[in-house]
Amino acid sequence: MYARRSVVPILLFVACGLALSVCRRSEPTANPQSAKPANRELKIGYLPIAECAHLYVAISKKYFEEEKLSVKLQPMKGGATILPAVQSGDLHVGFTNVVSLVMLDSRLQADDPHYLKSACCASYERPGHLNHALLINPSSKLTPSDLSKPTTRIALNTILNIEELMLRRYLATKGATKVNFTVSQIAFPEMLTALRNNDVDVVSIVEPFIEPVVRRGDARILARQYLDVSPETLVATYSISAEWSKENPELLQNFYRAMAKADAFIRTNDAETRQIVGTFTRIRESDLALMGIPAFELNIPPQDLNATITYMKQFGFIKTAPTADSMIWRP
Numbered sequence: 001m002y003a004r005r006s007v008v009p010i011l012l013f014v015a016c017g018l019a020l021s022v023c024r025r026s027e028p029t030a031n032p033q034s035a036k037p038a039n040r041e042l043k044i045g046y047l048p049i050a051e052c053a054h055l056y057v058a059i060s061k062k063y064f065e066e067e068k069l070s071v072k073l074q075p076m077k078g079g080a081t082i083l084p085a086v087q088s089g090d091l092h093v094g095f096t097n098v099v100s101l102v103m104l105d106s107r108l109q110a111d112d113p114h115y116l117k118s119a120c121c122a123s124y125e126r127p128g129h130l131n132h133a134l135l136i137n138p139s140s141k142l143t144p145s146d147l148s149k150p151t152t153r154i155a156l157n158t159i160l161n162i163e164e165l166m167l168r169r170y171l172a173t174k175g176a177t178k179v180n181f182t183v184s185q186i187a188f189p190e191m192l193t194a195l196r197n198n199d200v201d202v203v204s205i206v207e208p209f210i211e212p213v214v215r216r217g218d219a220r221i222l223a224r225q226y227l228d229v230s231p232e233t234l235v236a237t238y239s240i241s242a243e244w245s246k247e248n249p250e251l252l253q254n255f256y257r258a259m260a261k262a263d264a265f266i267r268t269n270d271a272e273t274r275q276i277v278g279t280f281t282r283i284r285e286s287d288l289a290l291m292g293i294p295a296f297e298l299n300i301p302p303q304d305l306n307a308t309i310t311y312m313k314q315f316g317f318i319k320t321a322p323t324a325d326s327m328i329w330r331p
Contacts, residue, residue, distance in 0.1 A: 003063040045082035045094040057262040066255035078158035097162035106318040113243035117326040117329040125226040129295035134222040148176035155203040172226035212287030234304040
């Protein structure tokens with residue numbers, strides 16, 4: 001059973017102004033009097049964390065503008081809240097952990113218009129690219145074995161997502177296979193405040209809220225639960241609905257091209273990428289060089305998604321498994 005405490009996310013819309021001025025112009029037609037402005041706006045749900053670097057770079061380097069796209073960003077708590085908005089059409093694209101993506105698709109047929117697909121760009125946890133940790137207060141006496149106790153209050157951004165799956169996989173390595181967590185659902189940017197106030201005992205958190213905080217002594221790492229379980233973990237991607245992808249193939253190709261440019265930039269411009277991440281997240285200028293940056297890939301290999309699906313079945317997240325091939329859009 002879960003004891004839940006939710007923090008209502010602040011809905012903030014950030015427009016890429018120059019791109020917006022482009023998208024408001026009508027496309028040339030043979031009959032200007034009957035022409036209607038083309039809607040080139042993309043509403044994208046995201047999390048203000050380092051894993052969304054592709055998105056930040058594409059905006060900052062004007063790659064969306066080059067593709068004649070306007071972007072509105074909507075920060076949210078996690079994939080469990082973002083994906084229903086993608087399915088309903090309130091969002092066109094949504095950043096999500098892959099577990100939440102599989103969870104929803106496991107309840108649908110692949111030809112359902114609400115079926116979700118990875119559009120592009122994946123983040124990974126790998127050696128040298130550490131982006132997740134379990135943090136506790138510096139004075140805490142908590143040990144990894146205490147995580148399986150129902151009295152331990154754990155903060156997750158949402159439940160039944162990759163944070164919970166990796167926590168359960170980590171505890172399984174400690175011999176705890178069936179655990180009833182006491183969970184507070186708290187958005188990543190609010191977790192450290194909850195930890196300082198002793199509202200929770202441990203937070204399952206991501207960068208940029210780990211290395212700078214630990215270096216200052218404001219928290220300490222209880223475990224690197226991802227790396228302790230596997231040398232490589234597929235974490236997140238950008239999702240679209242089957243219906244939207246069919247109705248907007250050109251916009252989707254434009255989005256993909258902009259993100260591909262961002263991917264190429266990230267691979268050869270680490271320092272500037274960190275600076276850009278800092279403009280979209282709550283991180284001090286002096287901490288940019290300290291924070292962990294995940295590994296990025298432009299496309300998800302099906303075998304990596306299949307590995308996630310296998311673990312989700314093992315830990316009872318799903319009963320019916322979708323196929324990885326059906327969940328990956330290909331340009």
